[in-house]
Amino acid sequence: MFGLPWSTTFFVIFWPLILLVGTLIYMLSGTYEGKKEEEEFNLDDWYKTF
Amino acid sequence: MQMSLIMWIVVITYLVISVAAGALMAKKDEARSLNGYLNSGNSLPPLLLAFSLSATALSGLLFMGGATQMYAIGWKQFALQYCIGGATSMVLAVWLLGKPMHYIAQKRDSVTIVDLFVDIYNDKRLSYIAVPTIIIGSTVFAAVQWQCLGNLFTMFGVDYKIGVVMGVVVVALYTNFGGNSSQAIVGTIQTFIAMAACLFICWRSANVVGGFTAMNAQLGAIDPGLLTLTSASWPVTMVITRILGAGCGSFGQPYLVIKYFQIKDAKMYPRVMVLGLVSYFFIILVVTAGLPILILTNNGTIPPLANMDLLIPTFITELVNPMPGIGAVMGGIIVAAALCTIMSTASSLMLSAAGSIVNDVSIKWRKKQYTDEQAVKNSKIAIWFITLISALIALFPTGGIFMVGYAAASLYGVVFAPSLIGGLRWRRATKHGAFWSMLISLILDLTLYILNATGIKRFTLPFDMNGMCFTISIIIFVVVSLATKPQEKLMLPPSRAELIAQKTKTA
Numbered sequence: 127m128f129g130l131p132w133s134t135t136f137f138v139i140f141w142p143l144i145l146l147v148g149t150l151i152y153m154l155s156g157t158y159e160g161k162k163e164e165e166e167f168n169l170d171d172w173y174k175t176f
Numbered sequence: 177m178q179m180s181l182i183m184w185i186v187v188i189t190y191l192v193i194s195v196a197a198g199a200l201m202a203k204k205d206e207a208r209s210l211n212g213y214l215n216s217g218n219s220l221p222p223l224l225l226a227f228s229l230s231a232t233a234l235s236g237l238l239f240m241g242g243a244t245q246m247y248a249i250g251w252k253q254f255a256l257q258y259c260i261g262g263a264t265s266m267v268l269a270v271w272l273l274g275k276p277m278h279y280i281a282q283k284r285d286s287v288t289i290v291d292l293f294v295d296i297y298n299d300k301r302l303s304y305i306a307v308p309t310i311i312i313g314s315t316v317f318a319a320v321q322w323q324c325l326g327n328l329f330t331m332f333g334v335d336y337k338i339g340v341v342m343g344v345v346v347v348a349l350y351t352n353f354g355g356n357s358s359q360a361i362v363g364t365i366q367t368f369i370a371m372a373a374c375l376f377i378c379w380r381s382a383n384v385v386g387g388f389t390a391m392n393a394q395l396g397a398i399d400p401g402l403l404t405l406t407s408a409s410w411p412v413t414m415v416i417t418r419i420l421g422a423g424c425g426s427f428g429q430p431y432l433v434i435k436y437f438q439i440k441d442a443k444m445y446p447r448v449m450v451l452g453l454v455s456y457f458f459i460i461l462v463v464t465a466g467l468p469i470l471i472l473t474n475n476g477t478i479p480p481l482a483n484m485d486l487l488i489p490t491f492i493t494e495l496v497n498p499m500p501g502i503g504a505v506m507g508g509i510i511v512a513a514a515l516c517t518i519m520s521t522a523s524s525l526m527l528s529a530a531g532s533i534v535n536d537v538s539i540k541w542r543k544k545q546y547t548d549e550q551a552v553k554n555s556k557i558a559i560w561f562i563t564l565i566s567a568l569i570a571l572f573p574t575g576g577i578f579m580v581g582y583a584a585a586s587l588y589g590v591v592f593a594p595s596l597i598g599g600l601r602w603r604r605a606t607k608h609g610a611f612w613s614m615l616i617s618l619i620l621d622l623t624l625y626i627l628n629a630t631g632i633k634r635f636t637l638p639f640d641m642n643g644m645c646f647t648i649s650i651i652i653f654v655v656v657s658l659a660t661k662p663q664e665k666l667m668l669p670p671s672r673a674e675l676i677a678q679k680t681k682t683a
């Protein structure tokens with residue numbers, strides 16, 4: 127694309143897009159680290175237990 | 177190189193706004209305690225945190241030095257250093273460090289990254305390695321920022337040394353006024369300006385040589401290696417270690433990492449990731465300026481550059497200023513954007529080094545007792561001290577912006593990243609692993625850099641020097657941790673097995 131070899135195109139254009147879409151989906155999903163533990167063990171905040 | 181009156185007005189307006197914002201934040205209550213002054217009382221909203229992270233991460237090293245590397249090695253610089261190394265590590269750093277650091281800061285009232293190391297590993301010896309690393313790295317990296325400012329001000333027809341002094345005074349003033357809160361607010365405004373300017377630079381870079389496809393065709397005609405990730409002088413080992421060297425900085429730079437203490441609510445970190453990435457991807461477009469300059473100097477349209485560090489000033493005066501109608505205003509905005517990235521990083525470096533001097537050296541080592549007011553006052557004195565030393569180094573520059581800046585920024589990653597990530601995420605990590613990894617990598621990285629920079633022994637291995645040191649640092653950390661007695665980690669949340677055991681006990 128734009129006269130660049132495919133490997134350069136991937137890392138210059140598609141890799142940033144993959145990162146951006148991936149983090150956007152993570153943000154919109156509303157999940158966060160420790161959510162599973164909090165639900166399963168009935169904790170207010172998993173991190174605050176240490 | 178000369179700037180027009182309009183460009184002067186745009187730049188001076190920007191400098192006045194920066195100092196005024198700092199002065200306004202000085203009236204806020206949180207600027208009156210040490211944690212408030214250095215960390216905004218751990219209460220920043222996601223937008224301010226994300227944009228202040230971007231503003232800090234994107235320094236003069238990127239704005240003034242990145243384009244010189246594009247000029248030298250082409251698109252591989254953009255792909256390896258910024259898209260793979262920089263962006264990926266930015267996401268990983270927020271994901272791996274954000275939440276645990278926020279909670280540890282709340283629980284232990286941590287002020288600096290040194291506090292964090294001592295808390296995680298319960299070993300004060302680590303501070304004796306971490307503090308000198310922070311002070312050396314911050315001073316040299318700040319000097320690189322002043323060097324960028326001096327080069328930028330030559331466009332005004334101002335002498336390099338006077339330019340350095342002008343920039344130093346403005347940054348020291350607004351950092352002194354309001355501490356981290358002023359840095360975060362000014363950094364956010366700066367990031368918006370920088371995003372607009374960098375988008376324009378990318379458009380102009382392609383436009384001036386006939387579009388992206390035509391630009392790449394001309395680059396390929398000069399050297400096909402400018403378009404590829406590997407080439408004769410860039411073997412795969414160099415590619416991999418450059419990605420590691422570029423990426424490790426996100427995990428270890430104390431003035432960046434300390435910002436993870438500052439979020440209001442740890443559940444907001446996914447938003448920080450997205451906002452940080454968006455601003456980052458806009459701002460890295462600045463480095464494309466190196467490509468049209470390479471093409472135009474090669475075909476004789478622009479005279480060869482006498483000093484590579486003047487590439488961005490040349491881009492502004494040769495390719496932006498002459499544009500009819502908008503040239504002078506856009507030139508002024510680009511200069512303001514460059515000042516944004518340089519000053520926000522310099523300001524964060526000052527705060528980080530001052531925090532270490534007051535909190536770690538005076539309070540923790542020398543057992544001095546300060547009231548909040550005295551601690552903030554001493555931090556301000558420390559800021560002026562670091563500013564003075566780094567400005568003296570910048571007045572007599574000894575190397576190119578990119579190479580010195582990259583070495584200083586990576587030093588933190590090489591020394592701190594394995595122990596920091598391991599300490600927060602790997603239960604088998606031990607204080608001995610952290611100590612030996614930090615000590616050996618600090619000595620190795622500094623020795624190799626000094627030998628190479630002074631020409632005593634040039635680094636000729638097919639690796640990126642910083643990436644190689646980072647890899648060695650990881651290996652030492654893992655091997656020594658596994659070889660030593662497991663250590664109880666009081667600063668980590670319970671594992672699944674521990675939670676089940678607790679539940680069974682309660683039942």
